Amino acid sequence: MENSDENGFCSVTGIYNSLFSSPPPHSSHPLSLPEFLLQHTPHRPSNPAFVDAFSDKTLTYADLTSLTAATASALLAAGVRRGDVVLLISPNSIYFPALSLGIMAAGAVFSTANHLLTRREIHAQVEDSRPVLILTTGELRAKFDGLNIPRPPVLIDQFLSTLVTPAADDDIALIDCRKIELDDAAVLMYSSGTTGRSKGVICTHRNLVYMAGVLRHVWGSTREDIYLCVVPLFHMFGFSVFVCGAVAAGAAVVVMQRYSLEGVLEAVERRGVTRIPAVPPMVVQLVRMVHVAGDYELKSLREVICSGAPLAKEHVDRFAACYPDITLSQCYGLTESSGPLTLCDGSEGRFNLSIGRLIPSIEAKIVDIRSGKSLPPNQNGELCVRGLPVMLGYLNNPEATSLAIDEEGWLHTGDLCYIDSRGLVYVVDRIKELIKYKAYQVAPAELEDILSTHPGVADVAVISYPDEEAGEIPMACVVRKAGFEIQKDELIAFVDDMVAPYKRIRRVMFVDYIPRSPSGKIIRRLLKDIDFLNQLTEILARL
Structure with missing residues (x-):
């Protein structure tokens, strides 16, 4: 060998x-x-x-x-x-x-x-x-x-x-x-x-x-x-x-x-x-x-x-x-x-x-x-x-x-x-979907289960959002149910009492739909692309 x-x-x-x-x-x-x-x-x-x-x-x-x-x-x-x-x-x-x-x-x-x-x-x-x-x-x-x-x-x-x-x-x-x-x-x-x-x-x-x-x-x-x-x-x-x-x-x-x-x-x-x-x-x-x-x-x-x-x-x-x-x-x-x-x-x-x-x-x-x-x-x-x-x-x-x-x-x-050629290992990214908040593991599926019980939520996905101090924070991407005018703060407070502090939702983004594969699996990569476009739109609006 x-x-x-x-x-x-x-x-x-x-x-x-x-x-x-x-x-x-x-x-x-x-x-x-x-x-x-x-x-x-x-x-x-x-x-x-x-x-x-x-x-x-x-x-x-x-x-x-x-x-x-x-x-x-x-x-x-x-x-x-x-x-x-x-x-x-x-x-x-x-x-x-x-x-x-x-x-x-x-x-x-x-x-x-x-x-x-x-x-x-x-x-x-x-x-x-x-x-x-x-x-x-x-x-x-x-x-x-x-x-x-x-x-x-x-x-x-x-x-x-x-x-x-x-x-x-x-x-x-x-x-x-x-x-x-x-x-x-x-x-x-x-x-x-x-x-x-x-x-x-x-x-x-x-x-x-x-x-x-x-x-x-x-x-x-x-x-x-x-x-x-x-x-x-x-x-x-x-x-x-x-x-x-x-x-x-x-x-x-x-x-x-x-x-x-x-x-x-x-x-x-x-x-x-x-x-x-x-x-x-x-x-x-x-x-x-x-x-x-x-x-x-x-x-x-x-x-x-x-x-x-x-x-x-x-x-x-x-x-x-x-x-x-x-x-x-x-x-x-x-x-x-x-x-x-x-x-x-x-x-x-x-x-x-x-x-x-x-x-x-x-x-x-x-x-x-x-x-x-x-x-x-x-x-x-x-x-x-x-x-x-x-x-x-x-x-x-x-x-x-x-x-x-x-x-x-x-x-x-x-x-x-x-x-690398010296046997040193480098982490590039995570294939798995876990969010690392201050080194704690946060499972998106757990937060999605909680948010889906809110009467004003039609569909939801949770993704990571970069944060300098915490590394990543959980962000909820929410589709509002017709007839409900729920606000971001309301959803954040809804989750707060049900989870440990490190699992709390820190940001909310309202979207028109949650992209999913034919089997129903959330395609989180596409949600991050939507978030990027939203941020870019906000920046351009301020110029």
Whole structure:
């Protein structure tokens, strides 16, 4: 086979292989994720694992291990059994990792959700996942009112207060993890995926152990690293980087419950933060507010790692000019891939428009979206990946699973990409229809379903609209029903109360018809052309 050492492409198979060296084997015997992270990685028990950015409260690695074991014991005593789903809904906190790992150590499936979801959205997820236990905060408890669940939600503070943690000098065992198989479900996170509405993504212990080992291998087992956790832990990006990667590396993580630019800058200065995993709006704000950043000492910060959506060249260039001593890198991943699929580590230059190279041991193809053929370097096609981090499938949805993962095990990402002659991956566009609002996924189909119930709407389609700060915002293209004079603000307000803030309609465009294919599928590309013509007409009218 002709395999290029420079880009990892094999011209015979049409497959790209990773240019990173493979990580060493995790262990001579199978391990669950909690075992791998807390009993088979080199930690100093007294070192900080998670630190609250506001209160300075700290969990050492010894604390993390004992809390994980105590959580597992309490859940088993409460009747939670192997394979049961336990739902944890909470803002970021230093206890989130211990609770999630404790759920898995008990053999249960850890599930989570965005705490900004409405009652309607949370109820739909609970109906789908059927958790036997829900852990949440007092502020969020009301969102579960009226749910048909086996027992009322348990408040996290109360749950933690009842835990019996082992003494610091005890040999802490994470229950009897021999009953947990590597291919058992470990995590259930919800994603709109590549096909529209939200679905439960099942990731196994094998998926997550692999991801933890890869991140430690690529980023290094450097206990001196201090990460800042400001992206949500309920999202796979945050969970994989902080609960899997940082813990596997023995690093310290400073946790912010809510994002603010001043809070980020203060944490870097006070805590000596070395790395910040971020999303594009954070990078944009760092550039816009560089005059504020000048009041803080940021010399410890070596790298900002951006994910969630591609960064425009303009923002990369402006960041480079504003922060010449800080590396800005990008990575790319999916909930369905258990975390990052590409990383920029080792790429030349401090600022890179690429999303990096394929992580160790992963295979990829760039597939022509018309012919289905594998493409060589520097040609655009759909990115498809295969390997150990790819999910088990979607919960109770074999049809969606088969659409996402083909018979040969290739996960179709729905993203139009190319891989260059050096093996660097670039995102060109999205084939899938999801809208990325501040790195959150917004499914047009969900908003269309809501808007179609308005009595004044005859037909509707939702498309993305470019926005410098958010990346994209949802815009509704609406056909008015005859006899109704509905206004834009009315439609925006109609949706507001039914969805989480990040899903809200931000613009409305009235159209005469919604272009559809013979099968009834909305042709969103044509709607974007109509929007462009409308904007051009408005500009010409002002001249």
